Amino acid sequence: MFKLQLPFPPSVNTYWRHVGNRVLVSKKGRQYQATVSSLLDRKNTKTLDGELIVDIRLVPPDRRRRDVDNSLKALLDAMQFGGAYHDDAQIVRLTVEKHQPDPDDPRAEVVVQHVPAPIGEAGYRTCLRCDEAFESDGPGNRICVSCRQINSMFGDLVESERGKKRHNGEIITEREEDLV
Incomplete structure (x- = not known):
């Protein structure tokens, strides 16, 4: 089990870019992946195997309306990219809460653990x-x-x-x- 405090993820609306017939992760998405990956490296997190539970608390930067599911793709993909787990298909239980905005410290608080x-x-x-x-x-x-x-x-x-x-x-x- 590990707890992480990550930067607030980009919306899925800005995560993908269409280039010709291809769909790619945007520059903003790649930067977020690199940031999360370096945070996971600094915490020396080991890649988890087996079925996982992920609990997420989102603290947005402002009061704009946001769907919680728009933040999940970038966050879960970045954690996979950073080596928290092999594949986000390992997640069998996922909870997401959106809290009051904090302009000074927007973040995603994440707890990842094995299924008890x-x-x-x-x-x-x-x-x-x-x-x-x-x-x-x-x-x-x-x-x-x-x-x-x-x-x-x-x-x-x-x-x-x-x-x-x-x-x-x-x-x-x-x-x-x-x-x-």
């Missing part, structure tokens, strides 16, 4: 909330006991926010609704 238990069976899993390994009852149990307790304590807060109008993820007050 076959899909559908009990075993060790990674908590979706705290990224710690825990003993799981099965595929539906993806949050550890301590995080479940935290969720139950703050469940009332989450329930009270359900159904409210939002703008860029933030709840809009009634006075702001009139302005929008």
